[in-house]
Amino acid sequence: MLRFLLRRDRVVLPAWIVLIAGVVLSTTGQYSRMFPTPEAALSFAQDLEGNTALTAFTGQLTAPTLHGLILWKIGDVAFTLTALMAILIVLRHTRAEEESGRQELLRSTPISRYAPLASALGLAMGASLLVGTLVTVIGGLRFGLAVAAPGLVFAAVAAVAAQLTERSSTAHLIACGALGVTYGVRFAADGSGVLWARWFSPNGWSHLFLVSDWVIVVPLVAAAVLTAIAFRLNSSRDFGAGVAPSKLGKAGGDVNVPWRVHRTQLIGWVTAFALAGATMGGVAAGMRGTIDGSSPVMGEFLHRYGTGTIGDTLLWMIMVSLGGAAALFPVLVVLRLRADETSGRAELLLSTAIGRMRWAAGHLVVAVAGTLAMMAVAGLTAGRGDLHVLTAALLQVPAALVVGAVAMLAVAFVPRAAAAISFVVWLVVNMFGEIVGPSLGIGYDVANLVSPFHFLPRVLTGEQLTAAPLIGLAAVAFLFSSLGMARLRVRDLG
Template sequence: MIQALTGTGPLLRHAIGLDFRKLLPWLLIFAVFPLIAFSAYPSLFPSQADAVVLQSTLSANPAFSLLFGPATDLSTAIGFTTWRIQMFGMFFAALMAILTVTRHTRATEDNGQAELLDSGVVGRHARLASALVLAWLASAAVGVLVAVTLAFAGAPPSSAYALGSMLTGTGFVFAGVAAVTAQLGSVARVANTLAATVLGISYLVRGLGDTFPGADWILWFSPMGWAERIRPSAENNPWPFLLLLVASIGLALWAAWLSSQRDFGLGLIPTRPGPARGRVGMWGLTAKLNRLPLWTWGVNLLILGSVFGLVTGALSSVFASNPFVKQMIAFRVATEEQLAYAFVEVLVLLLGIIGAVVGIQLALRFYAEEEERRSEWVLSAPLSRLSHVAPTVVVSVAAPAAGMILCSLALGIASNISGSPLDVWKVVLQGIAELPAIWLAVGFAVALVGWAPQLRSLAWLLLVYWLLLTFFGQVLKVPEWLMDTSPFHVVPHVFSDGTDWGAAWWSLVIAAALVAAGLDGYRRRDLVCT
């Protein structure tokens, strides 16, 4: 066993050297964002009563516990911070761990670096081990950063460290998950997709556990649910963290065993020979290359829409029994129907953000072809730059649209089935109303690919900025003009009377201009040849 790990140290140093800059932005976000939420608390909630109001509002719209987890304690700054960052923090920590592990295991086998490294004095499991240790270190760094910055800002250390351990623990487990999927998938993309699917499912499962009264036990079926049970600032329970740690080590051992069962460069899911002849052109090629993301996103959105719909229906009874809601209805502040629509609107907004993720991913995928030097070969055929990129643009615009219609339709139908009589057409229209904002994100990605592909990660950064602004801006009392820089903030409210579509048209115009600029840029620029 020890021999199998020979060389882990040097490999780890090599990996840290390669990844330092890639991990830095993640860590910075983790260092800064909780601090902002924490230090904003006194000005946001000058009195205890303000916090109670928020708590009541939240309990009136279960979409918030579904998406962001339960607000166990908003009476303290650390409790508020926990509620603000727990879900996104866990999600991004897990994503970071997954991408890191895959990058240093499966991806290096794909691009041939692993062969070079493995030919040195390294044991059978050294590469896997170094990738895992790196991901563990990064996850630990995230937790420590969050804890230390909050403790310095005046939070009770035990609560701050509990919050940090929640993020670290999630990162640990998903590093293990990625180590396993790296053995299963035959290329990095497949490995990442598998691991991200596990992440998505565990997010959804814990959402169900948080939303339904008395459904706490469901949390045991999701690693994110375990992490939630640490309950920072309320319980500060260390045991779930140990459970996560043990699970991570277990997964790592399983991955090591799996890797000894397979051949170098191949996955456990075998690749079969295929047809000797093909009939695809540029359109067919684009469809074929994107088949995996299109299917996985399609299925994910369908499931997410249906689950959201079922939750909506099942919650109408919960609604009625909530005292705060009863009050609101009694005083005619809102009707029961309006509350249900407010709930659905938040859910559709989140689906819209996911739609933008799909679009950006598809658009940026085009550049990977260039980076891996396949575009160079394809463009030696009689093919203009425009016809080369056109299928990608069409797919990355059309796929989110189809996805939004699909998932909002599923949401509407599922809610009706489970007893909440929403207007299905209106739900779908709300889904369609997200499209200008989604296309704006896609347009920005296309423009980057066309003009400055080396800056393409700005597309992700912009989306993260919009996401944080849209979901947290209002609670953090961000000024309205700043809120308006997010197209998701100005999405038309289909459910309210006199819907204003003006902002959506503006988003659409800007999106079209960005796409046109991207196409023009790709026609003019040098191909990136490495």
């Protein structure tokens, strides 16, 4: 089973490993060039002392040295990417395979009922440890273990989520929601200075381990306990079903099929964004003062985000970050078209009165309405009724929908590679401009051109609201979606 999974992931898995290790390596090179002497590193570390906006996103600086700055810059990104990699690996080879019916074929051979879950966990945890080993060469043994630990924990979280529900989309929502909530806890802890709250976050455990050896026991115990729970649930539930029973849909009413398919996922996303907005907005509301932009690095930071007011700058950074996360929702909704196509559900649905365009358009409507609802509740909870914050949140919607429209193009023109293309585009939009590009020596202004969020007016930091970039992004999203619909209308399904 493990050899089989390795063959299936022979492209995706190395890509994940190279991405995480490469980001750490390139950031190491970038910071080595930026701070060639201990004095330069110490000066920048002193500038960071008053910048709680950056600290909320990156975590606490552990040491005013070049090594400490590298871990501060890329540590939380590496922790989160390793956790996301583990979640996607486990759910791809457990719940998604079970939902599609492929695992039933495997289970008809002489293998244990535990083999698919055990091999998926082995692959995800092994990949996390391999990433940690590669990172050890760059940042030391402590950093390598800190990077691997969230992968172990969230592989087990995903394994439990795969047992709870019979829908792959719901399992992804549970596991990724747990990652998002615990990230928010760590964010609030570092941003507000309530550092003890980091104990409630796996990312926080990795930050704590960077300064205290024994903390590594916590993620190991958590991963072991969650793994035992996953195997226990796997042994007691019916194959093809989840622990939580699913409800039967209503007869007829094919107009509401997309809504019924996505409503649980959408409710979960909206709830998560409401909590994220309230938590992160509460941190920003408590911040006062300004950022000193006298140093070149801080001057560049203010050039990217606007005024030196800490609270407003952090709020805009939060809205852009939530917009980048929200872009994943339309991607997942659109990819459901491909999932229905490969599973045979689309063929059954299209044998009724509903047509292809109506089928695809229904999913696109849910993608647009869902993204709008998510950002609206995030803006309302983050700003506590402030219309400026709500406006900033809603500005992210056209940029997020561009990413979903690219997924629609991929599903229509290159369906077999649609999932890979969609997730790569989402990662590039979220990471290239702020992390990957600058670490490769590309300036922030140039690197951020690949992200549609770069073109939005920064209304929270003093920039004037203009309609031109919003109209342009909406037009791009509409054009890509229309091209995808036109292609989907004429190509053979399956």
